[in-house]
Amino acid sequence: MVSTTYQVKGMTCGHCVSAVSSEVGAIAGVHDVQVDLASGQVTVSSEQPVAVEDIRAAVDEAGYDLVEA
Template structure:
């Protein structure tokens, strides 16, 4: 199992968390997504490492952006 944490900017509510979780969960190989609204941290758990570009694309599809 691989775990990576990213920071997402622009999330302000539970709906934001649900949108990001749904989009990131659709990345092939992702087995879990944990979003912390207070810090903007998104932890992605997967069987194999997931490309940051894939996570960035999923977050952008949800309407938000990776910080940094």
Template sequence: MPTATYTVEGMVCPHCAAAVGAELERVPGVTEVHVDLAAGTATVTSEQPLDRDAVRAAVAEAGFRLRP
């Protein structure tokens, strides 16, 4: 299963990290999500490589942005 780590801009509290994690878990094919608030990252494991635009849209739904 592929794993990818994304940098998320704007997370400042545990609620932010939880919101990002919840939205990423809704992306089809995602099997596991770990959000590291201190590092500002989200590590996502999925059944197949994810489309970056789908990840970007999920993070945006939570109110944040992926760093390019």
């Protein structure tokens, strides 16, 4: 199991958390998504590492921005 944390900009409410969780959770191989609204951190647990481009596309689809590491 691989766990990676990303910084997401623009989330302000519970709906934001749900949108990001839903989009990122739909990526193949992702088992769990934990979103910390206060810090803007999104932790993704998956079987194999997930390409950052896939995470970025899912976060973008949800309407938010993935911050560069």
